[in-house]
Amino acid sequence: MTLHENRTGTATTPDQTNDPTQPFQPEVIFLGTGTSVGVPSLGCHCDVCTSDDPRNNRTRCAIVVRLPAGNLLIDTPPDLRSQLLREKISLVHAVLFTHEHVDHLYGLDDLRLFPFQLGHAIPLYCEPDVEDRIRRVYDYAFTNRTQTHPGSRPQLCFERITHDPFEVLGVEATPIPMRHGPHFDVLGFRIGNFAYCTDTNYIPPDSIERLRGVDTLVIDALRYKSHPTHFSVDEALEVIREVKPRSAFLTHICHDLDHGVVEQQLPDGVHLAYDGLRLPLSQ
Numbered sequence: 625m626t627l628h629e630n631r632t633g634t635a636t637t638p639d640q641t642n643d644p645t646q647p648f649q650p651e652v653i654f655l656g657t658g659t660s661v662g663v664p665s666l667g668c669h670c671d672v673c674t675s676d677d678p679r680n681n682r683t684r685c686a687i688v689v690r691l692p693a694g695n696l697l698i699d700t701p702p703d704l705r706s707q708l709l710r711e712k713i714s715l716v717h718a719v720l721f722t723h724e725h726v727d728h729l730y731g732l733d734d735l736r737l738f739p740f741q742l743g744h745a746i747p748l749y750c751e752p753d754v755e756d757r758i759r760r761v762y763d764y765a766f767t768n769r770t771q772t773h774p775g776s777r778p779q780l781c782f783e784r785i786t787h788d789p790f791e792v793l794g795v796e797a798t799p800i801p802m803r804h805g806p807h808f809d810v811l812g813f814r815i816g817n818f819a820y821c822t823d824t825n826y827i828p829p830d831s832i833e834r835l836r837g838v839d840t841l842v843i844d845a846l847r848y849k850s851h852p853t854h855f856s857v858d859e860a861l862e863v864i865r866e867v868k869p870r871s872a873f874l875t876h877i878c879h880d881l882d883h884g885v886v887e888q889q890l891p892d893g894v895h896l897a898y899d900g901l902r903l904p905l906s907q
């Protein structure tokens with residue numbers, strides 16, 4: 625029996641975007657690709673924040689990996705409800721967390737309706753620090769008090785992860801330990817030939833090894849200017865040159881980068897991600 629057979633066994637149609645006449649195609653959907661304050665940034669009137677190009681409209685970072693056994697969400701940003709509505713994703717089966725920062729966590733309550741469809745609590749795969757933060761921020765989800773009515777608080781359960789590969793929704797996920805500034809560790813994740821590495825400015829050699837052979841690498845690139853906790857575009861390109869994926873997508877982007885302009889300056893095979901972008905997952 626696999627670790628989560630009981631959960632994957634209950635998975636229903638991953639979402640309402642499925643065309644039942646077509647074979648299911650696993651894919652990644654970018655829910656958000658913006659830095660912590662989003663783009664446009666409140667109060668800013670720069671060319672990017674006032675741009676008509678929808679690709680310059682960046683909500684906070686998350687992706688959904690659509691798998692045969694269900695929808696795997698990576699991070700729960702504050703924009704989560706509107707992101708799931710926009711992409712017509714009507715059910716989330718499990719969540720992986722990269723780290724505990726506000727822009728990756730504070731939309732968790734938006735998952736409150738899904739346990740009704742799943743028939744069980746939503747499994748949250750995370751490290752102990754993230755679990756501690758969730759237990760503090762969402763203390764009402766873990767109280768012993770009797771619920772006033774079903775669904776009045778989120779039904780959440782924790783699946784503790786380490787740096788070892790683990791199984792989720794019928795696939796193996798490999799954590800990619802990375803640094804996010806001098807004092808903070810985060811995880812990227814590799815699923816098959818796809819890897820998602822947001823919120824980092826240093827990927828140690830052992831983790832680079834875990835990325836070897838990926839087809840698609842998604843990597844943090846905040847802006848051109850350097851930053852203490854995020855890769856710049858040039859630093860991200862250096863990692864891309866080392867890992868040599870077939871294609872790479874930059875994410876966690878601030879208002880310094882105009883999509884149309886920067887896209888033309890990037891090397892072959894490297895692109896800026898944007899909200900709503902869908903990439904087929906190779907198997």
Ligand SMILES: [Zn+2]
Nearest residue numbers: 660725727823
């Ligand atoms: Zn972030």
Ligand SMILES: [Zn+2]
Nearest residue numbers: 668670673879
């Ligand atoms: Zn701006």
Ligand SMILES: [Zn+2]
Nearest residue numbers: 723725804823
């Ligand atoms: Zn962060």
